[in-house]
Amino acid sequence: MSLPHALTGLSEIAGDYDILLCDIWGVIHNGRESWPEACDALTRFNRAGGHVVLISNSPRPTPGVVTQLDALKVPRESWKAVVTSGDATRAELAKRAPGPAWIIGPDRDWPLYEGLGLETVDSASDAAFISVTGPVDDEVETPEDYRDRLAEGAARDLELICANPDRVVQRGDKLIYCGGSLADLYESLGGRVTMAGKPFGPIYELALSEAETLLGRPADRSRVLCIGDGVVTDVLGANRQALDCLFIAQGIHGDAARGADGRLDPAKAADLLKAETTYARYAALDLAW
Template sequence: MIVKQVAGLQEIAGSYDTLLCDVWGVLHNGAAAFVPAVDALMRFRGTNGPVILITNAPRPGHWIKAQIKSLGVPDEAYDVIVTSGDVTRGVIGANPGVRLFHLGAERDLPFYEGLDVVFADEADADLISCTGLFDDETETPDDYRELLTRLVARGLRMVCANPDLVVERRGKMVYCAGALARLYEELGGEVVLVGKPHAPIYEAVLTEMRLLGRAKPLAVGDGIPTDVLGATRAGIDVLFITGGIHAGDFGPEDQPEAERVSARLEAEKLSAVGFLPRLAW
C-alpha cells in the first residue's frame, strides 16, 4: 500500500480532536523553530482541539517550555507538554535514597532537583541514570564501551531518560541517551526505557487526553523507530515527517518519493496516514 504525501495537516485534521506532536525535528532543529510547523499547531488548536507536545527530551516539561519559547515556539501553540524526562523522574522517584550514577552532561544535573537521590561513582552506585553522552558534540557510543562493560559486570540497571538514538541539531546528527542504552543492552545490561516508542510515555499522554475530554488523537513525528512505532503500538494514527532524522532517505529532502517512504514503512511493518517533508498546515 502506497502512503501518500498530504497537502498539509489541514487535509486530514478534521478526523481528529487532539494532536500529539513531536518537538525536536518537527517543531525546531535546535537552533530555531520551523515557522510553518508552529503555524500548523496554532491552526489545529483554533479549529480542531488541543495540542499535546510529546518529546523524548530527558528534561522536565517546564525546561522544554522555556527552551522552545526561546527558539520561537509560543505558549499559544500547544496546551500540554509530556516529556520522557518527567516520566523518568517518576521511575527514579519511586526509589527514594537510591545511589545514582549519572551518565550524561553536567547541564542535565538540574533534572534531579527535588528527587531523593544520592549521587555516587560507578563503584558505589545502585542505579544508572542516563540522560545522554558527556559531550555529544565530539563523542560516540563506542567511546563508552569500556565504561559500560564495567557497569554491566556490576549488574546495574540503567534508566534511560531519552530513547532517541540520534537527533538533528543545527543540521548535524548527534547521539542521544538511547544510543548508549542500546549498547548497554548489547553488552548484556538491563535497561528501563520510558519514552517513545515505549508504553509509559503514551500512558501519560492518554491521561492528559482524558483530562481534556478528548479521544481521537493524531500523532506527528519524524522518527520511525520512536514516533511511528510508538504511535502504532498505542493504536494511534500517525503523520510521518520525512525531513527530520530520516532526511535524504527517501530522495530529495523537499521532494520525498512516496514509493520509497511506503517501502520503508512496509519493511518495518508500520503504516502512516500520510507524510510531509516538513509539518505545515
C-alpha cells in the same frame, strides 16, 4: 505493506482529529531554530478547536523544555500542553531512590533528578543502578567513548534507566547522539534497560491524560493523531498504542524519502518505515498546514 498517504498539509485531515500528540525536535525545530510553517500548522489546529500536546523524548521535565521552546520562538499558541520523557522517567527514578545512581549526562539535564533524594556515585562499581540522559558532551562524544565503563555495569547486572530513548537528533545541520544510543550499546553488552519515553507506554499515558484534561472528557483514540520523524520512537510508539500517525519523513532522515521531483515519494517513506516493521497512515516531508 501499504504505502502511507502523502499529505501536502495538515489541513487535509485536521477535521478527523481532536488531539495531536506532536513530536518537537525534528518536527517544529532543529535545536537551533524553529520552523514557522510547522508552528503555524499547530496554531491553526488549536484555533480550529483541536488540542496540541507536544510529546518529547527530552530527558528534562516540562519546564525546561518550555524555556527552550520560548527561546526558539515557538509560539505558545501552537501548543496547549507539553509532556516529556523526563516527566515519565522521574517516576521510575523515584522508585529506585536513594540508589546510589551512576548518572551519565550533561549538567543541563540535572533538573531531572531534583527532589528525588538520589545519592550519586562516579562509576558502575559503586552504583545500584545507572541513569542516562545522553553523552556528557554530545558535540564530540560517541557511544564508544562509554563502552568500557558501561561494560562494567552490565557485568554487575545493573539496570540502566534511559531518560531519552532517541538515538540521534538533528542540531542545526548536524546529527548528535542521544541517550538511546547509549542504551543500545548497553543492551548489546548484555545489560538491562528501562525506558519510559517514546515508544514506551508511560509517556503516552501522561500525554493522553493531559489531552483528556483539555477535552474535559475521555479521549476517542480514533481521533488522536501522533506526529513525528523518529521511526523507532514516534512511529513505533503510535503503532504500539494503536493510534494514527503522520510520519515527518525529512527530519533526521534528510532526503531519503524525497523523489526526483522534490516531493515526498510514498514508496521511499514506506521503505524507511518497513525497515523497523512500522506503519504510518500519513507521511509528509515537513509539517505544514
